[in-house]
Amino acid sequence: MFFAEIVNSPSLVGVNDHGSVPKADSSLNPCLFTSLHVTLLQNGRIMNKRRGLAGYGKLLHDKGLVIASGGNVSARDGSRLIIKKRGADMSQGRAKDYVCVLFSETEKKKDILSREAPFHVACYDAREDVGAVVHTHSPIMMAVAEKTAILSDISYEFQCVVESAVPVIGYLKPGSDELAAAIAGEIKQGANAVLMKKHGAVSVGRDIEQAYVRMIALERACQTFLLS
Ligand SMILES: [Zn+2]
Numbered sequence: 334m335f336f337a338e339i340v341n342s343p344s345l346v347g348v349n350d351h352g353s354v355p356k357a358d359s360s361l362n363p364c365l366f367t368s369l370h371v372t373l374l375q376n377g378r379i380m381n382k383r384r385g386l387a388g389y390g391k392l393l394h395d396k397g398l399v400i401a402s403g404g405n406v407s408a409r410d411g412s413r414l415i416i417k418k419r420g421a422d423m424s425q426g427r428a429k430d431y432v433c434v435l436f437s438e439t440e441k442k443k444d445i446l447s448r449e450a451p452f453h454v455a456c457y458d459a460r461e462d463v464g465a466v467v468h469t470h471s472p473i474m475m476a477v478a479e480k481t482a483i484l485s486d487i488s489y490e491f492q493c494v495v496e497s498a499v500p501v502i503g504y505l506k507p508g509s510d511e512l513a514a515a516i517a518g519e520i521k522q523g524a525n526a527v528l529m530k531k532h533g534a535v536s537v538g539r540d541i542e543q544a545y546v547r548m549i550a551l552e553r554a555c556q557t558f559l560l561s
Pocket residue numbers: 403404449468469470507532533
């Protein structure tokens with residue numbers, strides 16, 4: 334309905350000063366309408382992804398995996414990155430706290446993006462199948478990172494959901510290129526999640542739902558590890 338209203342708008346079909354409608358330029362209008370239709374579909378898809386990120390971000394907060402403005406989630410939409418705004422609090426579950434930028438402009442617009450955007454971008458660069466990234470600051474995961482160099486075969490659920498061993502990397506400054514390179518290196522080799530000493534964890538998935546479920550499975554696997 335909305336699309337029909339727009340394409341029939343006088344401003345688009347070109348009402349002249351006398352109130353009559355000029356003959357349509359058949360060489361131009363189909364392109365204009367097709368372009369407009371694609372833009373509307375893209376905007377709708379991006380809004381749905383922003384809502385999805387907001388919803389799963391709130392779940393991560395409510396489960397205690399992040400507090401305050403800590404942690405972040407993102408999704409890929411073709412040539413665009415959708416990610417939490419810098420300083421936003423995921424407990425609010427608001428779509429407006431997630432921004433959409435071209436990957437080619439992430440450096441130029443870094444001040445509005447989450448401080449940890451570099452490793453999100455690096456994960457998308459590392460593997461084409463990565464459609465979403467989740468990052469949390471779970472105390473339980475940090476405790477496990479102090480006790481092992483890799484987490485694997487801890488449970489059937491872990492194997493089925495995470496679908497890879499989870500390596501532990503040493504502490505590197507949050508937001509740094511060094512941290513981005515270390516995480517992306519493990520993702521490129523097939524890891525679907527990484528534990529970071531004194532920091533937390535990152536998981537990836539084809540979409541935000543899979544990246545979220547992998548993060549929850551990793552949290553549960555870490556609980557099992559500590560109880561073993
Ligand atoms: Zn962090």
